[in-house]
Amino acid sequence: SLVRAETLATGEQRFSLLETIREFALEQVRLHGEAEALRQWHYTHYLARFRHADHHLRGPEAQEWFARLRPEYDNLRAAMRWTLDQARYEDTVWLILAANWYCHIQGHWHEQLGWIQEVLPHRHRFIPRLRLGILIRFYSVAGPLDTDKNAQCYLGELSDLAEECPVKLLRVAAWVWIARAAADFAQATVAWQKAIAFARVAQGPPEIGHEFGVISDQGFMLSAPTGTYATRLIEHGDFAQADALLREALSASEARGYLSGTGATLGTLGRLALLQGDLPQAHALLQKAVLTIKSSYHLSVLAKIQPLLALVVLYQNDTIEARRLLVESLAVWRIIGEKQYLAQLSIYLAETALWEGHLAEGEAWLAQALAYQVDPRRLGMALINCLLVAARLAVARQQFQKAATLFGAAEQVRADAQRTLVAPVRAQVDAGLATVQAALDPVTFAAAFAAGRQLSLVAAFTTLLAVPAPATPDNPASAP
Secondary structure, eight states: OEEEEEOOOOOOEEEEHHHHHHHHHHHHHHHTOOHHHHHHHHHHHHHHHHHHHHHHGSSSTHHHHHHHHHHHHHHHHHHHHHHHHHOHHHHHHHHOOOOOOHHHHTHHHHHHHHHHHHGGGGGGGGGGGHHHHHHHHHHHHHHHTTTTTGGGGGGGHHHHHHHHHHHHHHHHHHHHHHHHHSSSSHHOOOOOHHHHHHHHHHHHSSSSSGGGGGGGOOHHHHHHHHHHHHHHHHTTOOHHHHHHHHHHHHHHHHHTTTTTHHHHHHHHHHHHHHHTTTTHHHHHHEEEEHHHHHHHHHHHHHHHHHHHHHHHHHHHTTTHHHHHHHHHHHHHHHOOOOHHHHHHHHHHHHHHHHHTTTTTHHHHHHHHHHHHHOOOOGEEEEEHHHHHHHHHHHHHHHHHHHHHHHHHHHHHHHTTOOOOOOOOHHHHHHHHHHHHHHEEEEHHHHHHHHHHOOOOOIIIIIIITTTOOOOOOOTEEEEE
């Protein structure tokens, strides 16, 4: 047969020509001067296909729609490359917007960023809302990857376009990324509150169509910023306001049928329970979150929530399952390359190694976490874990004064975040402190502990946490 047929995971039939027949057909098209018309048809077809699919990718049938699109990724690439080669940059942007969510979930972050970077120099040709749309997409990819050194250059332009834009959902998305890029929490809070306020009033008749992709999804654009701001509030110890926002985000996600949003919000509620020391509630919420997210095929969200479940099962003494969950999540972030989550996973793996008694492996993972050079403020709850792991390693190396200072720094961060250590962790901290107090005279211990409480995070990371990585970890199969 000259045509190959395959059955997709959805049960649908997909047909393709044998390569030799395909090449012959393309040559005939070129000979008859119809190549450009065919390319235009190809672009139009796949633009429509990804636009139509986008809304379904966040619904209850997400897995089926991802399965339909997966075989078409090479066609998406070809259509994208044609628009770029022909300098049809506006067409490129519309295709980027249509395919953004698919590329995000499938982990095509670097390739997507490459397309965006090719069109950014031409953005002033676009109408304002399209220009705003591509800048939003730039920050949604470049921000987490932290690879574009020019990222800060566009913030003023993004803010100006957001202020002038009449479309509320575009303003929501813009203020989300302005908030994420803010230098301090007070500035970020203003931007988060603007984003959420616009999201709430944008729940009426649609102002834009599906051509803007995920930005046009009203339910998503309410649940996402609300849930993300709640996470920031948790990191700053405002648990009550965070809980209220999470309930709002959960309601919006459930009403939309947005499974990964529902799972992410359940996961953040599980994080909140863990920070408040409620291990059983954290376990129940995180288990439900992981199961929900798996139904949505959103691997990056799964890889954010699964490590929290790993910590819970670790504290319940199931080190094998904890390690499995962490290594599985680490594989996802190694593909994506987002340093914040790579550092967090390395910290949790260091803690797991210590739980198992593998000190050398724990040192190796901690050194790996520090090597990512992530701003400590971006580590979230992993920051306390990091300080406590370093303190326990210092105890094991009999560096008791350094251990006392690290315990002091961890206690200050814990108090500022209003975090309650779960009982198993509290027991380990108390045991470590008892060892240090027995080794030091009371005056030396008190001075070192107080010095730790007064340290800035930067000082703690640049001096106290500097540890040499051992040559041979206890568990080389899973070491960095």
